[in-house]
Amino acid sequence: MLTDVRAAVSKPMSNRATPPVASHTLEGAIDFMGAPMSFTRNAEIYGEGEPADYLYKVVSGTVRTYKVLSDGRRQIGAFYMPGDVFGLETSDEHTFSAEAIADTKVLVIKRSALVALAQRDGEVARQLWALTGLELSRVQDHILLLIKTAQERVAGFLLEMADRASNGNSVELPMSRQDIADYLGLTIETVSRTLTTLENAAAIELPSSRRIVLRNRSALSRLNA
Amino acid sequence: MLTDVRAAVSKPMSNRATPPVASHTLEGAIDFMGAPMSFTRNAEIYGEGEPADYLYKVVSGTVRTYKVLSDGRRQIGAFYMPGDVFGLETSDEHTFSAEAIADTKVLVIKRSALVALAQRDGEVARQLWALTGLELSRVQDHILLLIKTAQERVAGFLLEMADRASNGNSVELPMSRQDIADYLGLTIETVSRTLTTLENAAAIELPSSRRIVLRNRSALSRLNA
DNA sequence: CGACCATTTGATATGGATCAAGCGATGTGG
DNA sequence: CCACATCGCTTGATCCATATCAAATGGTCG
Numbered sequence: 001m002l003t004d005v006r007a008a009v010s011k012p013m014s015n016r017a018t019p020p021v022a023s024h025t026l027e028g029a030i031d032f033m034g035a036p037m038s039f040t041r042n043a044e045i046y047g048e049g050e051p052a053d054y055l056y057k058v059v060s061g062t063v064r065t066y067k068v069l070s071d072g073r074r075q076i077g078a079f080y081m082p083g084d085v086f087g088l089e090t091s092d093e094h095t096f097s098a099e100a101i102a103d104t105k106v107l108v109i110k111r112s113a114l115v116a117l118a119q120r121d122g123e124v125a126r127q128l129w130a131l132t133g134l135e136l137s138r139v140q141d142h143i144l145l146l147i148k149t150a151q152e153r154v155a156g157f158l159l160e161m162a163d164r165a166s167n168g169n170s171v172e173l174p175m176s177r178q179d180i181a182d183y184l185g186l187t188i189e190t191v192s193r194t195l196t197t198l199e200n201a202a203a204i205e206l207p208s209s210r211r212i213v214l215r216n217r218s219a220l221s222r223l224n225a
Numbered sequence: 226m227l228t229d230v231r232a233a234v235s236k237p238m239s240n241r242a243t244p245p246v247a248s249h250t251l252e253g254a255i256d257f258m259g260a261p262m263s264f265t266r267n268a269e270i271y272g273e274g275e276p277a278d279y280l281y282k283v284v285s286g287t288v289r290t291y292k293v294l295s296d297g298r299r300q301i302g303a304f305y306m307p308g309d310v311f312g313l314e315t316s317d318e319h320t321f322s323a324e325a326i327a328d329t330k331v332l333v334i335k336r337s338a339l340v341a342l343a344q345r346d347g348e349v350a351r352q353l354w355a356l357t358g359l360e361l362s363r364v365q366d367h368i369l370l371l372i373k374t375a376q377e378r379v380a381g382f383l384l385e386m387a388d389r390a391s392n393g394n395s396v397e398l399p400m401s402r403q404d405i406a407d408y409l410g411l412t413i414e415t416v417s418r419t420l421t422t423l424e425n426a427a428a429i430e431l432p433s434s435r436r437i438v439l440r441n442r443s444a445l446s447r448l449n450a
Numbered sequence: 451c452g453a454c455c456a457t458t459t460g461a462t463a464t465g466g467a468t469c470a471a472g473c474g475a476t477g478t479g480g
Numbered sequence: 481c482c483a484c485a486t487c488g489c490t491t492g493a494t495c496c497a498t499a500t501c502a503a504a505t506g507g508t509c510g
Contacts (some may be wrong), residue, residue: 067369069450075372077365090358095365119347129354133315136357139364140302140320144292146371147300147410150498177457185372190498192458209457209507225294375466402489415466417490434475434489 026127029117030057030085034107039100045087048097052089054108058082061104062174065096066182076183078138079175081165088131101175146185148225153184154194155223158204162214169214177209251352254342255282255310259332264325270312273322277314279333283307286329287399290321291407301408303363304400306390313356326400371410373450378409379419380448383429387439394439402434 034057039045045056048067056063063080077096080086087098088111118125145156157180161171173180177188184191195212198204203220205213214220259282264270270281273292281288288305302321305311312323313336343350370381382405386396398405402413409416420437423429428445430438439445 069369069373071450073372073450075369077368090355091362095362118350122344122350125343125347125350125354129350129357130315132354132357132361136361136364137316137320139361139368143302143364143368143371144294144300146368147298148294187499188457189459189500193498196458225296225298412467413489414468414491418466421490 024121024123026114026124026131027057029114029124030055030107030109033113034109037106037108039104039106041100041102043100045098045100045106046094048094050094052087052092052094053111055085055087055111055114056098056106056108057085059105059107061106062101063098063104063106064101064175064179064183065098067096074182075185076179078135078142079179079183081174085131088128088135090132101179150184150186150190150194151197151223152225153186154180154191154198155203155220157184158198158212158214159217159220159224161212162217166214169217171212171214173210173212249346249348251339251349251356252282254339254349255280255332255334258338259334262331262333264329264331266325266327268325270323270325270331271319273319275319277312277317277319278336280310280312280336280339281323281331281333282310284330284332286331287326288323288329288331289326289400289404289408290323292321299407300410301404303360303367304404304408306399310356313353313360315357326404375409375411375415375419376422376448377450378411379405379416379423380428380445382409383423383437383439384442384445384449386437387442391439394442396437396439398435398437 036059039061045063046052046054058080060082063084063086065077065080065086066074067077068074078086079101087094089095114124114128118128145153148156158171161173162169165171165174175183177191180186181188181191186194195204195206198220199206201219203214203216203223205215207213261284264286270288271277271279283305285307288309288311290302290305290311291299292302293299303311304326312319314320339349339353343353370378373381383396386398387394390396390399400408402416405411406413406416411419420429420431423445424431426444428439428441428448430440432438
């Protein structure tokens with residue numbers, strides 16, 4: 001039951017010196033056994049209700065998962081960026097749909113293969129569980145965002161993105177205003193206005209609509225309530 | 226690091242006819258090994274940030290989990306009723322606090338005991354994972370509630386409660402209006418008004434403030450969008 | 451250059467919050 | 481046993497944050 005910590009460091013697929021070790025971690029197994037696959041901007045990766053036979057790890061690009069209500073409102077559940085795993089379900093159907101936001105490369109692996117591996121390797125089983133747990137806490141945080149004011153939601157979103165996709169304080173947003181709005185439960189107009197307000201308050205800079213520079217993180221954190 | 230499962234067996238309250246069978250399911254293990262414990266109305270069961278060493282199964286009563294934001298806003302994450310398991314985390318700290326809503330009896334069991342059991346029994350491991358998955362889908366549904374209108378949220382809440390705690394169409398709500406409001410991201414006034422509106426629309430009846438009779442489920446479902 | 455799409459900005463509308471008062475049930479002390 | 485405080489809930493009046501409707505701007509690609 002000992003786990004080599006170094007094995008958990010999932011190396012890019014280029015070389016793979018230690019396949020046996022890799023198979024003792026989930027990440028390793030995906031990197032080693034996963035099939036590369038590409039999706040163009042806005043392509044569907046899977047649809048809500050389809051059998052959840054595969055899971056995915058983002059190599060490059062960004063993915064959104066979402067649900068559409070009967071009246072057309074769309075709720076985005078999450079954004080997945082390079083390194084993130086998505087599509088893992090405990091039920092046998094996907095509960096959300098998934099689309100590539102930009103051209104995206106993923107590694108695909110059969111869930112049954114991992115479940116079989118988990119049956120033999122407790123550490124893999126534990127990591128599979130941990131992955132669902134990670135997803136759970138992400139969704140719980142999302143709920144907390146949704147009860148806040150527009151400013152707080154946008155500030156929280158920017159900080160989240162900065163944590164995940166920043167070079168220093170500069171963040172390149174892969175998603176549109178509509179995507180952000182549907183993630184935050186706001187309209188595009190409110191998102192846009194809020195960003196302008198934050199810019200006027202010198203909390204951020206907007207060199208272009210998709211690029212955001214965090215000028216004053218503590219101000220954003222304060223807004224994050 | 227090894228945990229003796231039997232060490233966690235806290236006084237099987239009654240007799241135990243089938244210990245081996247019971248230990249092959251999570252529910253069985255909890256029922257068999259869990260220690261009974263009681264909490265009075267509003268008593269804290271655990272606090273956010275405390276070590277998540279135990280998990281709990283509701284025997285009678287109702288439990289709420291919640292977080293309080295820095296400015297005092299409270300978000301209720303979930304209500305747990307008899308048969309429900311709560312307090313299971315993959316991290317080692319509780320991410321929410323838990324309180325008894327009414328006088329409540331639970332079974333308590335050490336997480337490490339179950340994890341140890343899971344290590345030997347793949348079925349238990351699978352069920353532990355499934356439990357986290359169940360929680361995940363519950364929270365995802367909660368998100369969908371939070372983006373809806375007040376009427377839709379209340380209607381959705383009533384249908385959820387009816388599924389979980391009804392005798393026919395009559396539902397006895399264990400929680401206050403404030404609890405409902407904090408679950409739905411609304412104020413008590415809005416919850417109250419919305420209930421009145423639904424009553425006037427003949428969708429429900431309100432014999433008393435805690436008892437609700439569903440008169441027209443399809444109307445409620447329609448509101449549920 | 452011109453068409454198109456994403457984004458911003460402006461004007462107005464509105465759902466739910468807030469502030470405030472009333473009401474009914476429950477409990478307590480005199 | 482009753483008067484009265486308390487608490488949870490409902491109802492009313494007003495306000496405000498965000499949605500909606502509409503138009504202008506800007507960036508991208510043929």
